[in-house]
Amino acid sequence: MAMKKSRRKRTPLERREHLRKLLLGSNEKQGVLLNIVVYTLLISIAFIFLYPVLYMLSTSLMPKEDLLDTAAKWIPSSIYTKNYTDAMQTMDYWNSLLKNLAIAFFPTLAQVVVCSLVGYGFARYNFPLKSLLMVILMLSFLLPAQLTIMPNYVLFANLGLKGTIWAFIVPAVLGMGFKSALFILIFYNFHRQVPNVLLEAAQIDGTSGFGAYFRIAVPLSLPAVVTVILFSFVWYWNETNLTQVYLGYASSRNNGLTTLLIELQKFETSYEALYSQWDASPNKLNGAIRMAGTMLSILPLLLGYLGLQRYFIESVDKSGITGE
Amino acid sequence: MSHKNTRAGAPKAKTFTKRRLREWGTGWLFVLPWVIGVSVFFLYAMAQSLSYALSDVRLTNGLTVTYQGFQNFITLFTSDTTFPLALSDFALGLLLQVPIIVAFSLIMALMLSSKIKCRAMFRVLFFLPVIIATGPVMDELTQQGVASVPMVNQAAIQGVLASLPNWLSEPILNLFSSLILILWNSGVQILIFIAGLQKVSPDMREAARIDGASGWEIFWKITIPTVKPMVLLNAVYTIIALSTGGQNAIIQLIYNSMFDSAVGRGYGYAAAMAWTYSLVVALALLLAWLILRDRNKKVVYEKRRVAMKGGYYHGDEKKQA
Numbered sequence: 082m083a084m085k086k087s088r089r090k091r092t093p094l095e096r097r098e099h100l101r102k103l104l105l106g107s108n109e110k111q112g113v114l115l116n117i118v119v120y121t122l123l124i125s126i127a128f129i130f131l132y133p134v135l136y137m138l139s140t141s142l143m144p145k146e147d148l149l150d151t152a153a154k155w156i157p158s159s160i161y162t163k164n165y166t167d168a169m170q171t172m173d174y175w176n177s178l179l180k181n182l183a184i185a186f187f188p189t190l191a192q193v194v195v196c197s198l199v200g201y202g203f204a205r206y207n208f209p210l211k212s213l214l215m216v217i218l219m220l221s222f223l224l225p226a227q228l229t230i231m232p233n234y235v236l237f238a239n240l241g242l243k244g245t246i247w248a249f250i251v252p253a254v255l256g257m258g259f260k261s262a263l264f265i266l267i268f269y270n271f272h273r274q275v276p277n278v279l280l281e282a283a284q285i286d287g288t289s290g291f292g293a294y295f296r297i298a299v300p301l302s303l304p305a306v307v308t309v310i311l312f313s314f315v316w317y318w319n320e321t322n323l324t325q326v327y328l329g330y331a332s333s334r335n336n337g338l339t340t341l342l343i344e345l346q347k348f349e350t351s352y353e354a355l356y357s358q359w360d361a362s363p364n365k366l367n368g369a370i371r372m373a374g375t376m377l378s379i380l381p382l383l384l385g386y387l388g389l390q391r392y393f394i395e396s397v398d399k400s401g402i403t404g405e
Numbered sequence: 406m407s408h409k410n411t412r413a414g415a416p417k418a419k420t421f422t423k424r425r426l427r428e429w430g431t432g433w434l435f436v437l438p439w440v441i442g443v444s445v446f447f448l449y450a451m452a453q454s455l456s457y458a459l460s461d462v463r464l465t466n467g468l469t470v471t472y473q474g475f476q477n478f479i480t481l482f483t484s485d486t487t488f489p490l491a492l493s494d495f496a497l498g499l500l501l502q503v504p505i506i507v508a509f510s511l512i513m514a515l516m517l518s519s520k521i522k523c524r525a526m527f528r529v530l531f532f533l534p535v536i537i538a539t540g541p542v543m544d545e546l547t548q549q550g551v552a553s554v555p556m557v558n559q560a561a562i563q564g565v566l567a568s569l570p571n572w573l574s575e576p577i578l579n580l581f582s583s584l585i586l587i588l589w590n591s592g593v594q595i596l597i598f599i600a601g602l603q604k605v606s607p608d609m610r611e612a613a614r615i616d617g618a619s620g621w622e623i624f625w626k627i628t629i630p631t632v633k634p635m636v637l638l639n640a641v642y643t644i645i646a647l648s649t650g651g652q653n654a655i656i657q658l659i660y661n662s663m664f665d666s667a668v669g670r671g672y673g674y675a676a677a678m679a680w681t682y683s684l685v686v687a688l689a690l691l692l693a694w695l696i697l698r699d700r701n702k703k704v705v706y707e708k709r710r711v712a713m714k715g716g717y718y719h720g721d722e723k724k725q726a
Contacts, residue, residue, distance in 0.1 A: 115519075116521070119516050119519060119521060120521065122516060123516055123517075123521070123527055126513070126531075127527065127530050127531070129554055129585055129588075130530060130531060130533070130534065130585070130588070130589070131530065131533075132551060132554075132585060133546045133551045133552065133585060133586075134533075134537070136546075136549070136551045137546070137549075137551075140549070195438050195439065198435050198436075198438065199435060199436050199438065199439040201435055202431075202432050202433075202434070202435025202436040203435075203436060205432070205435075206428055206429075206431060206432025206435065207428060207429075207432065208428070208429040208430075208432035208433050209429060211432070214436065214440065214443075217443055217447070217448070218439075218443070220447075221443060221447045222645075223641075223645065223686075223687070223690060224683050224686070224687070225648055225649050225656075225679070225682065225683055225686055226649065227656055227659050227679045227682065227683070228450075228451065228454055228679045228680065228683045229446065229447060229450035229451060229454055230659075230663075230679070231453075231454055231457055231663060231672045231675055231676050231679070232449070232450040232453035232454050232457070233446055233450050234663070235453075235468060235672075236445075236450075252442060252446055254438065254442075255438050255439065255441050255442025255443075255445070255446065256438050256439030256442045256443070257439070257442035257443060257445075257446040257447065261439075261442075265439065290431040290434075290435075291431075294435075315535075315536060319539040319650075320650075321539060321540050321541055322540065322649075322650070322653075322656050322660070325660075326660065326663075342539055342540075342541045342542070343541075345541040345542065345545065346540075346541040346544070348545075368549055371545055371548075371549070372545070372549065374545075375541075375542055375545045375546070378541070378542065379536075379537040379542060382536050382537065383533075383536065383537060386533065386536045387529075390529045390532075393532060393535075393536075394525070394528050394529060394532060394596065397593060397596035397597055397600055398596070398599075398600045398603075
């Protein structure tokens, strides 16, 4: 009612003002023009971001005739799943998947426990050399791991850890796994925000330092624990450069541990060893099979991400990485 | 004073020793695993790697390390045909890509923070590359030619760039030919900016509006100063991400030198490469800090910076003492 009334009374000047507000926005509402611009940009950038993934998905389902046929640029003429079975065989999929899970899971477990302890120690206690240790922590975060990879490789080889899961677990237990420094900093930030009163009360009640940590600090830091578990798992899963070195650079398949991404990296070699590759061979490696292999290598994490997306998106916010 | 909570009951002077000693002990116990780890895998390894870099390292029944001064570094810059080139490509790539990634993330964060529908869905989409963008996957995609934006005409860009000198046109061309994969590096940064933008106080914006500030003015005078510390944080994050992961030619060169007996010159040479490379990364970080640090508000800034990096700000204490 009120709206109608005001519309009847509107002078040309007011009408123009109303239009301006509608298009350009006012204090209360975002303008239509701005909205159009924002949506257009977001949707087109989303398409650009997804373009490689969409291409991967559609190509991986194409029979090889489609690859040359420009008419079938996006939609496969038929769903051709043999690409996937071939790729699975090439990557020794289920076996590699299990090994990959082990490589990502166990170090993550060790890492989250140790980084939480160390982060708490730095946040809650004062002790000699603390500032020096913090500087070293920062340095180990900032400098590329390639700086220390040669001595560590020699060390692992000498200790007989090279190529075993222990090459990942041992550093993680000592707070030096992949990106451990970052995780220690996240826990440090988190534990610092816990009010001291709580912990002091616990200590007056006769709880030891460790008791207070387990009973009060750990339950309060659950969001940080979730963040660290997720990112640690993803990084262990995805880190290929360092993993390759720890596994012994040239180790061949069935000769110990591997990850799906390492299998993807040597896809061509493995494929050519499996299927003969003379010129007219019906089994010649093509883009569709490669894309199926790529798809397979990202699929486990992709599914995990879609299932746990909320925790991933909230994680950065909760990590306290933005300060305060 | 958000910092008063950070210390475990500051010991009074009289009960000093016993309590403080216990605190020291417990603190050390907590950080002990890491202290051992960092001593072995970082400090000792750094010293070792430095000695490798200054030596000729041979893998003949065990490791023979013969000191030879700066010979590896001299070879690196005088007779190596690939490394200096790869290094300068990397440095130029950083110079071009870091500002693009940071600016892109900021724009995306601004759009995703405005009142739009399907915000959650867009965030999930733009974070997706963090999960799937890895070296081998990006190599495969590059090989299939889907790394660049489909609508952009590569030949046209090449034409425009023809007038530029080669050392400059090549990185720019690389930039366009794998633009999608470069933008894929922005997932975490977008979320960091969004978290920062949430800190822009609505009261302040409201007050500015009442004073008659336009949206444009509010953006430049309130929003940008609030997210400025995040710009530095994101620049640092981007530099580290680009220098450790993905399609990095230099890391490949280092490994080749370590493991490939045909082309490699051994661990010593690889170590020299790694040290040179780390120096460049450190310089890039320093440059980012010099450009993006806040010169006016030193104290506020210092607090924020230290807090962001997880440090502990000591300034206040000194004043209290």
